[in-house]
Amino acid sequence: MNHSYSISEVANVFNITTNKIRYYEKKGLLKPLRDSNNEYRKFNDEDIMTLQLILLYRSIGLSISDIKDIIENKTNKNYLNHFNDQWEIVNDEIQRLTIVRDSLENILDKLYMKDECGLDSDILDVIKRANKISDVKNNWKDKWNFNDWAKNYDKAIVEDRGEVKIYKNYNLILDKVYNLASKNNKKGLKFLEIGVGTGNLSSKFLKNNCDIVGIDQSREMLRIAKKKYPKLKVRLGEFLKIPYSDKSFDIIVSTYAFHHLNENEKVIAIEEMIRVLKNDGKIIIGDLMFKDVDDKRFIFKSLTKGQIEEVEDEYYSNIDFLKMEFRRFDKNLSYERIDMFNYIIKII
Ligand SMILES: C[S@@+](CC[C@H](N)C(=O)[O-])C[C@H]1O[C@@H](n2cnc3c(N)ncnc32)[C@H](O)[C@@H]1O
Structure with a gap:
């Protein structure tokens, strides 16, 4: 049987003022019926449930307009949009x-x-x-538009259409990063992948029952990763603002992502990785790099103008610089060169 409650009864139940309830009604969140005799509001069970939701959503900081949209459009896609927005706001x-x-x-x-x-x-x-530091953290922009790229990313790896053929050893690099990260490990370790993309690296950890979460700044990349690997845990997150507490992970991995940060940004990203890494944790990164400035100069001599433009559209790391930055945190960096631009670095 459907009950009917007056506005003061409802206010009493939730320990809120009647003005608050009127405000939610004015904003279109609540639509109680009116008594035909005296125009008093009559709240039914459904209104009570809605009010309970409104109050819960308010308690995690959702705005009135977000809540209105969630209540009116209860699709998973819409929920994800709003809760991801809120996740970003809270982490920021x-x-x-x-x-x-x-x-x-x-x-x-x-x-x-x-x-x-x-x-x-x-x-x-x-x-x-x-x-x-705040400026650097907040001003990073995805100038490559990974959301647009996400659908065709896996195909793009296979086709490797760029002038410098960065993906020719893609599978080998992912396998090596996986092997290095999972070598001599105890059970129950926590892994983080940054720039998870469509989930290709994380899926190797998942397959071997590792506890891994993949973060990425692109919602579309996360959507595709989740479609391919429904059991993979993914979250929105950036190198510069990792959405986890200090010392949360034993091992951090990343492939083909770090070169989307310039040198100033890399300094902050290194601080962030160290922050969320446990004291004896390790970091394994497969990415595009030069050994040092001389190595870059030497390699550039052998490249065409188009190839140089392609390389300079991104921020290939300088290993000497990374070594120095990690040393500030008492971490040692060793590396293996895979091909002209691809390196795997291990930081312990
Ligand atoms: C070239 S894809 C590589 C994807 C995947 N790691 C792989 O190896 O196939 C680069 C990925 O890094 C993500 N990315 C780039 N810059 C990032 C940042 N600052 N924070 C988090 N993710 C980032 C992009 O959204 C994209 O998904």
Whole structure:
């Protein structure tokens, strides 16, 4: 039997004000019937369920317009869109607050250590550095449009139409990264793949029952990965803003993704990877690189103009530079060269 409740009864049940309920009604989220005699609102069981949903969605920060859209369009695709949006908003906020907290920590250290002279400029320096990091984190853009690429990505690997044939050893590289990452491992380790794309590398871990999550900044790539490997856990996430807490993973892997970050961005991405990596964890990356500046100069001499343009459209790493950056965290980098541009680096 369908019950009918007055607005004060409903407000009492949920411990909220009647004004709040009227507000949700005004925004079109609730549509209670009216009593034909006195025009009072009559809430039925369905309205109660809807209000419960509204309050739950509000508690995780969804906006009124998002909630309205979710209530009106209950498809999985629409849910995913909204909850992914919210996942991004929450993770961005965590990143922002973490930077602010780190700055305050730093400033307070300085204040407790020193007397008054020179403090203003020290404090300003800390804040300026924090703002710079935020800018780098927030200004990365997908200028290659991976969402458009996602559907045909696997075909593009096979066709390898580019001028520099970066995919000619694709399968070999993925196998090697998998083998290096899973060598001598204990049971129950946690793996993270960054730039999971259509899931080709992660699927090898999945097949061998490893606990892996793949993150990518492209929703379409994630959609295809999930279609190919329904059991694969995927999440939206970027190198520069990894959506996980400190020391969450034993092993981080990545292939063909790191070269979408310029050098400033790589510095922050390395900090992020180290942040989410456990102390004795390892990182294995297969990607496009040069050994050092001289190696790049030498190789460029043998390339055509078109090939150089293609290489320079992305940011192939310089291994010497990466070595130096990882050393700041007491990590050692070793590498294997696979072909002219493809290397596998191991960081332990
Ligand atoms: C060339 S595809 C490689 C995909 C897959 N790793 C593979 O080996 O086939 C590059 C992938 O990295 C992702 N990617 C690029 N820059 C990224 C970033 N800053 N954070 C997260 N993912 C990124 C892209 O969206 C894309 O899915």
